[in-house]
Amino acid sequence: MKRYQGRFIGISIVIIFITVWNFIFYTVLNNPINWTVDIIYTILILLVGAWVGGYYDQNLINLANLKESEERYKKLSDEMRMVLENIGDVVFHSDSKGYFLYLNPAWEKFTGYTLKESLYMNGLHFLPLEDRHDIIKKVRKAIRDKAEHARFEFAYRKKQGGRFWGEVQMKFYYDQYGELEGTIGTISDVTERIYAKEELIEMNENLAVQSQKLSIAGQLAAGIAHEVRNPLTAINGFLQLIKKDQKENHQYLDIIFSEIKRIELVLSELLILAKPQAITFxxxxxxxxxxxxxxxxxxxxxxxxxxxxxxxxxxxxxxxxxxxxxxxxxxxxxxxxxxxxxxxxxxxxxxxxxxxxxxxxxxxxxxxxxxxxxxxxxxxxxxxxxxxxxxxxxxxxxxxxxxxxxxxxxxxxxxxxxxxxxxxxxxxxxxxxxxxxxxxxx
The missing domain is CATH 3.30.565.10 (Histidine kinase-like ATPase, C-terminal domain)
Structure with missing residues (x-):
C-alpha cells in the first residue's frame, strides 16, 4: 500500500478539487454543463495528479533504497574496520613519498610504536639505517618498472630495541599519467622463518665441517691403526708365552690382555670407519x-x-x-x-x-x-x-x-x-x- 501512497493522495486531492470546482462552477455560478469539456478536463487533471503522486512514490522508494544502501555501507564499513583492527598482519596505506596514511593496530604489536607516533611518518624511519639504501633501491626499481605488485623482506626496528623481520606485500597504484599516487599492502612477521632458515644454513655448514673432520679423522685413523696393530700382535704373542711360564703374574697379565683387547677393539672400529668397505647390495x-x-x-x-x-x-x-x-x-x-x-x-x-x-x-x-x-x-x-x-x-x-x-x-x-x-x-x-x-x- 505504501508503494502507491503518493498516487492515492494525488488522485484523492484531484477528485476533491474537481468536486469543489464543479459545485462552485455549476451550482453556485449556475453555468451550463458541457460534458465533453468537463470529462476531458477531469481526465487530464486525474492524470496529472497520478503522475505527481507516482513521482512522489518513486522519490520515496529512492530515499528508502538510499537509506538501505547507507546502512549496508555502514555495516560493511564496520565489518571491514573490525577485520582490519583484529587481523594479525599489519595493513598500511602510504602516499607517493612513503608516508603512512593508515596503519591498523597490529603495527603497535609488531613494532611497539603507537599509531599516533607512526601515522604521517615516512616508512623508512622504522627501518635500520644500514638497510635503507638497499630498500630504497629495490622500491625505486619496482616503481621505475611500473610494477603493480612487489614483495620484499625488511628488518624493522622495534621501539624497545631489537628488530623483527617483515614480509611486505605491496601494491602500487598510479594516476592516468603513470605517476605513483601511493601504495597499499600488508606486513607479515616472518622473524621465526628467517631465524629458522639461518639456523638451517648454519647447521648445514656445521655438517659439512663435521663431514670434513670425519674424513680427515678416518685417514688419520687408518694410518694409526696400521702402524699400531702389527707391533700389538707381536706383543700379544710374547705375553702369551710369558703367561705360560710366569703363573704368579696371571693377575697382572690378565689386566694387560684386557687392555690389549680394548686397543684392538678401538683399532678395529677405526679401520671400519677409515677403510672403504666392500659392500654387496x-x-x-x-x-x-x-x-x-x-x-x-x-x-x-x-x-x-x-x-x-x-x-x-x-x-x-x-x-x-x-x-x-x-x-x-x-x-x-x-x-x-x-x-x-x-x-x-x-x-x-x-x-x-x-x-x-x-x-x-x-x-x-x-x-x-x-x-x-x-x-x-x-x-x-x-x-x-x-x-x-x-x-x-x-x-x-x-x-x-x-x-x-x-x-x-x-x-x-x-x-x-x-x-x-x-x-x-x-x-x-x-x-x-x-x-x-x-x-x-x-
Whole structure:
C-alpha cells in the first residue's frame, strides 16, 4: 500500500478539487454543463495528479533504497574496520613519498610504536639505517618498472630495541599519467622463518665441517691403526708365552690382555670407519633382518630386565642393502638402548613404509640425553660410557651414508631416546644417492 501512497493522495486531492470546482462552477455560478469539456478536463487533471503522486512514490522508494544502501555501507564499513583492527598482519596505506596514511593496530604489536607516533611518518624511519639504501633501491626499481605488485623482506626496528623481520606485500597504484599516487599492502612477521632458515644454513655448514673432520679423522685413523696393530700382535704373542711360564703374574697379565683387547677393539672400529668397505647390495626383507637381530640380543636384554617389543606395519618391507652392515647398525642401536636402562625398561622397535622409504624406529625408556650430548652425538671418540670408544654411532652413520639413508634422533632426559632411520625402498630409490643427514631435536 505504501508503494502507491503518493498516487492515492494525488488522485484523492484531484477528485476533491474537481468536486469543489464543479459545485462552485455549476451550482453556485449556475453555468451550463458541457460534458465533453468537463470529462476531458477531469481526465487530464486525474492524470496529472497520478503522475505527481507516482513521482512522489518513486522519490520515496529512492530515499528508502538510499537509506538501505547507507546502512549496508555502514555495516560493511564496520565489518571491514573490525577485520582490519583484529587481523594479525599489519595493513598500511602510504602516499607517493612513503608516508603512512593508515596503519591498523597490529603495527603497535609488531613494532611497539603507537599509531599516533607512526601515522604521517615516512616508512623508512622504522627501518635500520644500514638497510635503507638497499630498500630504497629495490622500491625505486619496482616503481621505475611500473610494477603493480612487489614483495620484499625488511628488518624493522622495534621501539624497545631489537628488530623483527617483515614480509611486505605491496601494491602500487598510479594516476592516468603513470605517476605513483601511493601504495597499499600488508606486513607479515616472518622473524621465526628467517631465524629458522639461518639456523638451517648454519647447521648445514656445521655438517659439512663435521663431514670434513670425519674424513680427515678416518685417514688419520687408518694410518694409526696400521702402524699400531702389527707391533700389538707381536706383543700379544710374547705375553702369551710369558703367561705360560710366569703363573704368579696371571693377575697382572690378565689386566694387560684386557687392555690389549680394548686397543684392538678401538683399532678395529677405526679401520671400519677409515677403510672403504666392500659392500654387496642385495634385495633383502628388512623385517627379517630385524627379527634376526632381536633374537640375537633378546637373551642379553633379559639379563638387564629389558623387554623388546616389535611393532611392524608389514612383514615384507624390501630394501637394497648389505645385510651384515645393516645388522651392525641395528645391533649397535639396540645395545645402546639396553645400556641406557640400567634398571630395566622397554625397547620399542617399529617399521613402516612412507613416501618411498622404510621408516624404522628404535625407542627406549632410558635415561635420555641432554642438548649438549645430542649436539655431539656422532662425533668420533665422543662417548658417555665408561668403557665406550665413541665410534659406534660414527660407524653407523658411515654405513647409513653408504645405504643412502638418514637418521633422526629425538631424546629428553628422564624420558628416553628415539632413533629413527629412513632407508629407500627397492622400488623407489634404485641407483639414487642421498647425502646423509643427522638432525638432533629435543
Amino acid at each position: 642385495k634385495e633383502k626383507n628388512v623385517i627379517e633382518i630385524l627379527h634376526q637381530v632381536v633374537t640375537l640380543l633378546e637373551t642379553n636384554a633379559i639379563l638387564y630386565n629389558v623387554a623388546i617389543h616389535k611393532q611392524f606395519q608389514d612383514e615384507q618391507i624390501h630394501i637394497r642393502c648389505d645385510e651384515n652392515q645393516l645388522k651392525q647398525v641395528f645391533i649397535n642401536l639396540i645395545k645402546n638402548a639396553i645400556e641406557a636402562m640400567p634398571h630395566g625398561g622397554n625397547i620399542y622397535i617399529s617399521a613402516k613404509t612412507k613416501n618411498g622409504f622404510a621408516e624404522l624406529s628404535f625407542r627406549d625408556d632410558g635415561v635420555g640425553m641432554n642438548k649438549m650430548t645430542l649436539k655431539k652425538l656422532g662425533e668420533p671418540f665422543y662417548t658417555t660410557k665408561d668403557k665406550g670408544t665413541g665410534l659406534g654411532l660414527t660407524v653407523c652413520l658411515r654405513i647409513l651414508k653408504d645405504h643412502h639413508g638418514s637418521i633422526n634422533v629425538e631424546s629428553e632426559e628422564g624420558i628416553g631416546t628415539d632413533f629413527q632411520i629412513a632407508l629407500p625402498l627397492t622400488e623407489s630409490r634404485k641407483g639414487q644417492t642421498r647425502r646423509i643427514r643427522m638432525i638432533t631435536n629435543r
